[in-house]
Amino acid sequence: MSLTNTALLKVENLGVRFLMKSNMLLGKKTYLYAVDDVSFEIQRGETLAIVGESGSGKTTAALAAARLVKAYTGKITLDNTDMLQIQKEKLRQARTKVQFIFQDPYSSLNPRLRAEEIVKEPLNSLTNFSSQKKQTLVNDLFAAVGLRPEQQRLFPHQFSGGQRQRIGIARALATQPELIICDEPVSALDVAVQAQILNLLRELQSKFELTYLFISHDLGVVQHMCDQIAVMYMGKIVEYADRLSLFNSPLHPYTSALLSAIPSVDQKRRENTKRILIPGDPPDPINPPKGCRFANRCPVAKDICFQKEPKLQNTKDNHRVACHLVDETAVSPLKHLL
Amino acid sequence: MTDPLLSVKNLRIELNTRDGVAPVIDDFSFDLFPGEAISFVGESGCGKSMTALGIMGLLPEGVGKIASGSINFAGEDLSSAEQKRMRNIRGNEISMIFQEPMTSLNPVYTIGEQIAEVLRAHQGLSKQASWTKAIELLDAVRIPNPQARISDYPFQMSGGQRQRVMIAIALACEPKILIADEPTTALDVTVQAQIFDLLNDLRKQTGTAIILITHDMGAVAEMAERMIVMYAGRKVEEGPVQQVIDNAGHPYTQGLISCVPHILEKLTAKRQMLQEVPGIVPSLRDFGKDQCLFASRCQYVSEKCNNTRPTENKFSSSQTVACWLTESIQ
Ligand SMILES: Nc1ncnc2c1ncn2[C@@H]1O[C@H](COP(=O)(O)OP(=O)(O)OP(=O)(O)O)[C@@H](O)[C@H]1O
Ligand SMILES: Nc1ncnc2c1ncn2[C@@H]1O[C@H](COP(=O)(O)OP(=O)(O)OP(=O)(O)O)[C@@H](O)[C@H]1O
Ligand code: SF4
Numbered sequence: 001m002s003l004t005n006t007a008l009l010k011v012e013n014l015g016v017r018f019l020m021k022s023n024m025l026l027g028k029k030t031y032l033y034a035v036d037d038v039s040f041e042i043q044r045g046e047t048l049a050i051v052g053e054s055g056s057g058k059t060t061a062a063l064a065a066a067r068l069v070k071a072y073t074g075k076i077t078l079d080n081t082d083m084l085q086i087q088k089e090k091l092r093q094a095r096t097k098v099q100f101i102f103q104d105p106y107s108s109l110n111p112r113l114r115a116e117e118i119v120k121e122p123l124n125s126l127t128n129f130s131s132q133k134k135q136t137l138v139n140d141l142f143a144a145v146g147l148r149p150e151q152q153r154l155f156p157h158q159f160s161g162g163q164r165q166r167i168g169i170a171r172a173l174a175t176q177p178e179l180i181i182c183d184e185p186v187s188a189l190d191v192a193v194q195a196q197i198l199n200l201l202r203e204l205q206s207k208f209e210l211t212y213l214f215i216s217h218d219l220g221v222v223q224h225m226c227d228q229i230a231v232m233y234m235g236k237i238v239e240y241a242d243r244l245s246l247f248n249s250p251l252h253p254y255t256s257a258l259l260s261a262i263p264s265v266d267q268k269r270r271e272n273t274k275r276i277l278i279p280g281d282p283p284d285p286i287n288p289p290k291g292c293r294f295a296n297r298c299p300v301a302k303d304i305c306f307q308k309e310p311k312l313q314n315t316k317d318n319h320r321v322a323c324h325l326v327d328e329t330a331v332s333p334l335k336h337l338l
Numbered sequence: 339m340t341d342p343l344l345s346v347k348n349l350r351i352e353l354n355t356r357d358g359v360a361p362v363i364d365d366f367s368f369d370l371f372p373g374e375a376i377s378f379v380g381e382s383g384c385g386k387s388m389t390a391l392g393i394m395g396l397l398p399e400g401v402g403k404i405a406s407g408s409i410n411f412a413g414e415d416l417s418s419a420e421q422k423r424m425r426n427i428r429g430n431e432i433s434m435i436f437q438e439p440m441t442s443l444n445p446v447y448t449i450g451e452q453i454a455e456v457l458r459a460h461q462g463l464s465k466q467a468s469w470t471k472a473i474e475l476l477d478a479v480r481i482p483n484p485q486a487r488i489s490d491y492p493f494q495m496s497g498g499q500r501q502r503v504m505i506a507i508a509l510a511c512e513p514k515i516l517i518a519d520e521p522t523t524a525l526d527v528t529v530q531a532q533i534f535d536l537l538n539d540l541r542k543q544t545g546t547a548i549i550l551i552t553h554d555m556g557a558v559a560e561m562a563e564r565m566i567v568m569y570a571g572r573k574v575e576e577g578p579v580q581q582v583i584d585n586a587g588h589p590y591t592q593g594l595i596s597c598v599p600h601i602l603e604k605l606t607a608k609r610q611m612l613q614e615v616p617g618i619v620p621s622l623r624d625f626g627k628d629q630c631l632f633a634s635r636c637q638y639v640s641e642k643c644n645n646t647r648p649t650e651n652k653f654s655s656s657q658t659v660a661c662w663l664t665e666s667i668q
């Protein structure tokens with residue numbers, strides 16, 4: 001795989017595992033490999049989306065990339081700094097470059113703080129700015145996310161869901177980060193409010209040249225927001241491509257199934273898309289099968305799929321996929337089913 | 339034309355709130371025909387669940403009540419039915435599945451015990467017969483290896499499986515109507531697709547009519563034939579699903595459709611900004627006002643909109659819209 005070095009964030013062979021305590025009685029350590037050999041990179045000013053079903057490791061991968069969860073292996077390079085090597089003051093500086101926006105605008109804001117204090121929080125902990133400078137910044141931030149100055153004095157419960165998410169965005173912008181990790185930023189919002197927040201995120205991106213790592217299970221939203229997409233399944237990236245290739249010519253059977261499952265208002269799409277059924281559930285993540293992790297649900301799995309793990313490989317035009325049945329010709333193995 | 343199975347007329351549901359009594363559902367009418375699937379869509383808080391609870395006789399006690407109107411089901415007005423009668427109807431004729439399957443299942447009983455219990459209570463089956471029927475039902479909702487899984491506790495199942503168990507329970511007594519309140523909101527799309535297929539199959543096999551409550555237009559398009567768009571406790575638009583999607587009459591419906599980034603046949607490089615519907619839903623306090631409740635967010639607002647509640651007008655052959663704008667078009 002060729003990873004270029006103009007990327008703002010570059011994650012190589014990342015692994016995150018959780019110790020499953022219940023099995024310690026047996027004297028043997030059992031791990032859940034939530035993120036397993038994951039590599040991706042995001043170019044400055046671009047958006048990489050991570051999609052995949054619940055529990056596939058999206059949040060964990062993002063948290064590890066920001067060093068908020070410990071990676072047991074791998075390399076993370078942010079703006080040419082090796083994030084796993086640096087400590088203390090350097091780490092604090094590097095951290096100002098990465099901020100989070102979370103799914104739940106209700107629980108991610110401290111209910112006892114006024115909106116302005118919430119937005120100021122990262123400035124207090126990560127910078128040494130004078131209080132006057134901080135206040136000026138907060139004023140600008142409120143304007144940037146479309147909140148009125150007098151709303152600075154209000155508490156979270158006095159805002160609507162969409163407004164609360166705006167506070168979360170203002171807080172994320174406070175330290176002038178370069179990378180913002182958006183973890184399901186609109187999932188808890190009504191569609192009308194969703195549109196406002198998505199538009200705001202794109203507007204801020206071009207205004208401040210922001211780079212986004214965008215996590216969502218809503219592929220409509222992802223398709224609208226991203227430049228590149230990584231599809232995760234059980235801790236692994238199974239497909240990685242640019243927006244148009246991924247949506248118009250998916251290669252991994254899981255991706256095809258995922259896309260075919262999205263209900264659409266487009267009558268043509270409904271008529272032309274054959275639903276790829278993937279029965280059953282993903283296997284136990286503590287005991288992953290030795291072959292392809294999708295094999296037990298895959299409609300075209302062959303013997304080799306149960307024997308050997310497929311590696312993420314380039315096909316053409318940087319469209320990468322981990323499937324034994326896809327080669328450089330980049331033909332979907334489900335072609336005959338579609 | 340056949341008679342409707344369920345006919346709701348001028349329904350008004352009132353809630354006691356801190357600011358007084360508010361009509362959470364206001365002059366709401368619709369018909370549901372046998373074997374049909376209709377959908378209620380609208381923003382959070384617009385009263386979709388309240389309508390469902392009103393039909394089921396499950397309005398929060400002491401808080402909500404049916405103030406006027408009628409709910410005609412097979413010749414009987416449910417709005418004035420006794421609690422005892424409603425319990426009977428709920429078990430046998432109209433069932434409901436809720437958004438969060440975990441909270442609706444009892445964690446301390448196996449799923450088999452929970453399904454069998456419903457069958458014994460409502461169909462008077464013996465212990466043995468109810469257990470056999472429960473296995474059949476699990477099989478019908480495509481739980482693999484039902485003989486073994488029937489002894490599982492809810493926590494041993496995935497979210498999608500729990501929702502399928504809820505559907506099994508709802509279908510245990512072969513209801514004439516199934517009300518599904520956001521049945522897949524908490525699930526992955528691949529699981530959602532399975533649940534929708536399942537509901538569609540069951541509908542074909544048993545002729546059960548379905549009311550699907552959702553905020554996802556795609557889901558509506560996939561599942562329902564007709565849809566009712568609700569706003570602040572009122573019906574603002576009704577019509578055949580694809581017709582409404584392609585040619586929405588009410589400004590709110592138009593906004594609801596164009597503010598969502600839809601998955602389309604073919605994705606192009608071009609990305610447009612999403613249409614925003616500015617502002618927020620009115621608070622419950624204002625639900626009863628004699629005006630269009632969407633007026634403060636509407637780009638076409640005129641004076642009349644602020645002074646008089648719009649009447650329901652025919653927008654096209656089978657589509658109705660409650661908006662003064664469409665009246666002036668006609
Ligand atoms: N702190 C933790 N301890 C143990 N296991 C964890 C922990 N955090 C996550 N996991 C497990 O790691 C896996 C990946 O979880 P993660 O939250 O990253 O998934 P996700 O893709 O973000 O899912 P969702 O879409 O539901 O948010 C899951 O199996 C989860 O149960
Ligand atoms: N138990 C209750 N007591 C008081 N008010 C309630 C109660 N339940 C609901 N409400 C209010 O009634 C209104 C309609 O609620 P309802 O649950 O029907 O909305 P909905 O359309 O189903 O929304 P959602 O999409 O969020 O489920 C809301 O304003 C809600 O706050
Ligand atoms: S009645 Fe008026 S305010 Fe209401 S939706 Fe129609 S045009 Fe807009």
Ligand SMILES: [Mg+2]
Pocket residue numbers: 058059060183
């Ligand atoms: Mg997550």
Ligand SMILES: [Mg+2]
Pocket residue numbers: 386387388519
């Ligand atoms: Mg509801």
